[in-house]
Amino acid sequence: MLSIPILLTIAWLLPLGSFLAILFWAPRLGKHGSAAGLLATVAIAASFVCALAAASLWFTKYPIPSAESHHPPYGASGSQPHSQDTRLADPSARESASAPGLWTQGKAASKTQGPSQLILWNAPSDRSGSTERSSRPDQASRVSPRHELANSPTREPLGPVPLLTGDWYVLAEFGHLRLTLGYYIDTLTILMVLMVTLVATLIHIYSLGYMHEELHPEVSDQEILAGDPPQPIRRPGRFARFFQYLSLFCFSMLGLVLANNLFMIFIFWELVGICSYLLIGFYLERPQAVRAASKAFIVNRVGDFGMLVGLAAWWGAAGTFHFADSPRSLGLFSRVAQAELDHNRTGQVVSPGIREQPSGQVVNNPDYPERPVAYGLLVLGGLGVFCGCVGKSAQFPLHVWLPDAMEGPTPVSALIHAATMVAAGVYLVGRFYPAFPPEVLLVVAVVGLASLLLAGMMALAATEIKRVLAFSTISQLGLMMFALGVGGWTAGLFHLLTHAFFKALLFLGAGSVIHCVGTGDMGQMGGLVRKIPWTAGTMLVGCLAIAGAGIPPWVGLSGFHSKDAVLAQAYLLMNYIPGIGHLLFSLALIGAAMTAFYMFRLWYLVFWGRPRSLDQLHHAHESPPVMVVPLVVLSVFAIIAGWRLPGLGWGIAPALEQARPISFISGQWWPWWVVPPEAESHQDSIHVVVSWLAFTAAAVGFVLATLFYGTGLFRLPSGVGVLNGLVLLLQRRFFIDELYQRLFVAPALHLASWAALIDRKIIDNLAEKLAAAVVAVANSGDLLDRKVVDGSLVGLGQGIYGLGRQLRQVQTGLLRQYLLAVVVGTIVIFVLVQFL
Amino acid sequence: MNAVTCFHYYVVACVLFVTGLFCILSKRNIIAVLLGAELVLNGASLNFATLGVWPASMVDAAVDGQLLALFVIVLAAAEAALALGIALSFYHLHRAPDVDEARELHG
Numbered sequence: 001m002l003s004i005p006i007l008l009t010i011a012w013l014l015p016l017g018s019f020l021a022i023l024f025w026a027p028r029l030g031k032h033g034s035a036a037g038l039l040a041t042v043a044i045a046a047s048f049v050c051a052l053a054a055a056s057l058w059f060t061k062y063p064i065p066s067a068e069s070h071h072p073p074y075g076a077s078g079s080q081p082h083s084q085d086t087r088l089a090d091p092s093a094r095e096s097a098s099a100p101g102l103w104t105q106g107k108a109a110s111k112t113q114g115p116s117q118l119i120l121w122n123a124p125s126d127r128s129g130s131t132e133r134s135s136r137p138d139q140a141s142r143v144s145p146r147h148e149l150a151n152s153p154t155r156e157p158l159g160p161v162p163l164l165t166g167d168w169y170v171l172a173e174f175g176h177l178r179l180t181l182g183y184y185i186d187t188l189t190i191l192m193v194l195m196v197t198l199v200a201t202l203i204h205i206y207s208l209g210y211m212h213e214e215l216h217p218e219v220s221d222q223e224i225l226a227g228d229p230p231q232p233i234r235r236p237g238r239f240a241r242f243f244q245y246l247s248l249f250c251f252s253m254l255g256l257v258l259a260n261n262l263f264m265i266f267i268f269w270e271l272v273g274i275c276s277y278l279l280i281g282f283y284l285e286r287p288q289a290v291r292a293a294s295k296a297f298i299v300n301r302v303g304d305f306g307m308l309v310g311l312a313a314w315w316g317a318a319g320t321f322h323f324a325d326s327p328r329s330l331g332l333f334s335r336v337a338q339a340e341l342d343h344n345r346t347g348q349v350v351s352p353g354i355r356e357q358p359s360g361q362v363v364n365n366p367d368y369p370e371r372p373v374a375y376g377l378l379v380l381g382g383l384g385v386f387c388g389c390v391g392k393s394a395q396f397p398l399h400v401w402l403p404d405a406m407e408g409p410t411p412v413s414a415l416i417h418a419a420t421m422v423a424a425g426v427y428l429v430g431r432f433y434p435a436f437p438p439e440v441l442l443v444v445a446v447v448g449l450a451s452l453l454l455a456g457m458m459a460l461a462a463t464e465i466k467r468v469l470a471f472s473t474i475s476q477l478g479l480m481m482f483a484l485g486v487g488g489w490t491a492g493l494f495h496l497l498t499h500a501f502f503k504a505l506l507f508l509g510a511g512s513v514i515h516c517v518g519t520g521d522m523g524q525m526g527g528l529v530r531k532i533p534w535t536a537g538t539m540l541v542g543c544l545a546i547a548g549a550g551i552p553p554w555v556g557l558s559g560f561h562s563k564d565a566v567l568a569q570a571y572l573l574m575n576y577i578p579g580i581g582h583l584l585f586s587l588a589l590i591g592a593a594m595t596a597f598y599m600f601r602l603w604y605l606v607f608w609g610r611p612r613s614l615d616q617l618h619h620a621h622e623s624p625p626v627m628v629v630p631l632v633v634l635s636v637f638a639i640i641a642g643w644r645l646p647g648l649g650w651g652i653a654p655a656l657e658q659a660r661p662i663s664f665i666s667g668q669w670w671p672w673w674v675v676p677p678e679a680e681s682h683q684d685s686i687h688v689v690v691s692w693l694a695f696t697a698a699a700v701g702f703v704l705a706t707l708f709y710g711t712g713l714f715r716l717p718s719g720v721g722v723l724n725g726l727v728l729l730l731q732r733r734f735f736i737d738e739l740y741q742r743l744f745v746a747p748a749l750h751l752a753s754w755a756a757l758i759d760r761k762i763i764d765n766l767a768e769k770l771a772a773a774v775v776a777v778a779n780s781g782d783l784l785d786r787k788v789v790d791g792s793l794v795g796l797g798q799g800i801y802g803l804g805r806q807l808r809q810v811q812t813g814l815l816r817q818y819l820l821a822v823v824v825g826t827i828v829i830f831v832l833v834q835f836l
Numbered sequence: 837m838n839a840v841t842c843f844h845y846y847v848v849a850c851v852l853f854v855t856g857l858f859c860i861l862s863k864r865n866i867i868a869v870l871l872g873a874e875l876v877l878n879g880a881s882l883n884f885a886t887l888g889v890w891p892a893s894m895v896d897a898a899v900d901g902q903l904l905a906l907f908v909i910v911l912a913a914a915e916a917a918l919a920l921g922i923a924l925s926f927y928h929l930h931r932a933p934d935v936d937e938a939r940e941l942h943g
Contacts, residue, residue, distance in 0.1 A: 813942030816861050
């Protein structure tokens with residue numbers, strides 16, 4: 001019978017199969033590789049079907065908690081022992097306040113049960129179940145047993161996070177260190193796999209139309225002119241290769257999502273990186289594409305350097321690569337959980353190997369034979385891993401590669417921006433959330449907010465359609481990071497999932513526009529709404545979704561719900577940490593307003609008003625159905641992805657809530673920094689206010705964009721020095737690229753030229769001298785060989801030859817001489833015998 | 837008058853031998869060389885015969901020397917026949933009886 005892990009593994013391996021098939025048999029796959037696209041599409045679609053089957057199995061087994069049972073605890077704040085004012089003033093109240101946030105699902109229960117019990121039932125995989133597991137260690141996969149421990153009468157019991165984990169294959173084993181390939185499946189994994197396969201399937205289908213030109217045996221690239229007179233260069237079509245890379249990309253991303261240990265994460269993290277490199281540089285004849293691909297790769301190296309340090313630090317802290325507990329040892333999360341519990345409860349580490357039983361009695365815990373996790377290592381690991389996520393998710397200050405990555409084909413941009421590459425960074429922060437100490441979360445929040453605002457401002461002035469979308473991606477990812485940083489685990493990942501749909505939609509729409517018009521410059525567009533109504537309509541849906549349109553506080557497009565959740569969490573922060581909280585919340589609101597502004601600026605510039613280039617308009621035509629259908633499907637998802645199923649209350653957000661990990665509540669080093677428990681942000685009082693505020697912000701952005709670009713009533717006054725300077729500053733992206741060029745690239749090039757100089761002048765010279773010396777030695781040796789060794793042998797031979805010639809004279813052939821010699825010889829012998 | 841002793845025979849044999857040898861060495865004519873060879877053989881067989889009559893110590897072998905002389909005479913006859921045949925064919929080959937013409941074995 002097909003189980004969930006097997007289904008997901010099939011979904012994971014199908015793209016790999018497609019990749020290998022195209023790799024080995026591309027020339028045989030139809031005319032010019034036309035079947036390769038179909039193969040890849042079928043593979044990823046089958047992956048999606050597998051993921052869907054796994055998801056249905058999963059949610060049958062672990063139903064999503066219904067909205068009704070979910071809300072009362074948040075609403076019934078009167079039963080909570082603390083009001084927000086006393087909590088910060090009174091340290092003992094703080095103590096009890098921290099527990100519900102730490103064990104996020106145990107809010108009310110914490111009071112009645114005491115924190116000592118919580119350890120039993122809220123770890124990602126339950127510790128008390130370990131004896132049960134160790135009795136059958138051969139079992140590959142296991143489910144953490146739900147325990148009916150929270151027997152408080154006031155609320156329904158919540159079990160541990162449902163989790164399936166296990167190893168498929170052991171790569172190597174060094175002592176306690178096991179390098180394995182395995183799976184770690186919780187609701188987050190299920191949702192991510194679903195989202196990645198669905199978006200990727202639609203992008204594959206779209207690519208079948210978009211990359212149609214590559215089917216020709218010879219493609220002329222209009223972007224590069226060569227020769228005299230200049231002509232577009234011609235190259236062979238690369239249809240099969242494109243789909244091959246897409247398949248590898250999907251395989252890598254799915255592997256990253258399924259990974260159950262740090263080592264596997266690292267493998268697929270790097271695979272995702274190399275795939276983006278290959279696809280951004282797909283038009284490898286264009287120098288700017290090659291430069292963009294290299295830039296993406298090198299900037300990611302900077303991030304991955306931190307990532308490697310972080311993974312090593314975590315490994316050093318936990319002593320294992322695995323997230324979850326296994327029959328052999330505790331996993332990373334459990335060990336971290338122990339550390340954070342100790343830190344938060346007593347301010348110092350409880351000695352390892354001892355834990356409290358529910359009855360309050362202190363016993364030796366055989367699960368903790370090792371030293372406790374060092375808090376400093378946790379912080380270092382968190383910062384390092386986040387550094388990798390900053391690189392992959394193109395957050396400030398490593399955002400520079402993403403706008404340049406627009407050189408790749410548009411479906412690739414869609415895939416990178418929606419489902420694979422940049423989503424990986426946010427996903428990873430979400431996955432490692434239990435191991436991120438609050439100090440790191442503060443960094444995450446600040447970096448996210450900086451990216452949100454900076455990229456939003458850059459998007460205001462961008463003139464190329466895909467670049468606007470690229471900046472908007474950075475900005476939205478910043479919003480997700482911000483949400484995660486301020487404790488909005490569900491909010492951030494919810495926004496990641498909804499964002500995937502509308503960002504894929506927007507990119508595919510932009511691709512459709514470029515396909516129709518033949519350029520990405522918005523200065524040459526305008527008035528396209530009549531020519532390409534389907535694209536215009538679906539893109540309008542995308543813009544509305546990303547701006548967060550809706551009817552507050554009830555219903556809206558997907559972006560409305562997810563952005564609402566993020567902002568609600570930020571609003572909650574205001575209650576916890578007044579000063580900084582207010583600042584962060586208002587900045588996030590400004591970010592939301594900017595999002596609406598630049599998205600509608602884009603839409604108006606492209607589709608509205610008068611056509612600025614009649615020539616372009618004349619040629620414009622709607623894209624083929626194979627490209628339009630994915631747009632329509634994606635726009636449907638962009639609308640509904642945030643909804644909850646009426647009655648049941650099922651939806652992405654409650655489903656994510658099911659997978660919520662334990663997390664830190666307040667920093668050990670910076671105790672003032674408190675991560676507010678997310679559940680409180682669902683309170684109606686917050687929810688209503690925030691949704692109106694968010695709606696107002698978006699509406700302001702929309703109205704401004706309409707006034708400036710939609711109606712033409714207002715125009716930016718030209719000729720004002722300050723404004724021009726500002727626009728220049730934004731268009732040059734705050735000169736950050738130039739700064740990096742000056743700070744890092746130019747010194748590196750200088751260093752390289754110096755190294756080259758040293759190489760050429762000193763090392764080459766030395767090598768040449770050395771070579772000459774060796775030649776001289778060889779020559780003398782040759783001389784010795786020829787003259788002495790050869791000479792002696794030749795001389796010997798010649799001497800013997802000469803002797804032979806001399807002796808030859810003796811043999812006269814004269815009979816009488818011989819006889820005389822005999823006689824004389826006889827006489828001589830006689831004489832000799834006689835006298836000697 | 838001294839009695840004829842073995843010594844006299846030795847002298848005669850020696851003279852015969854040396855004369856024959858000298859004849860072989862000095863004459864270029866092949867016939868003369870053959871004549872010299874006969875003389876050498878005769879000198880040698882005379883020596884054998886002498887040693888057979890005056891045994892020095894080996895009394896029992898007295899007759900053997902005489903017999904050996906007879907053998908030598910017979911062999912000399914056979915050898916003379918053979919040598920004359922060689923001389924004849926030599927003459928045919930070189931159109932001259934001169935032994936110095938035969939230098940085929942010259943190195």
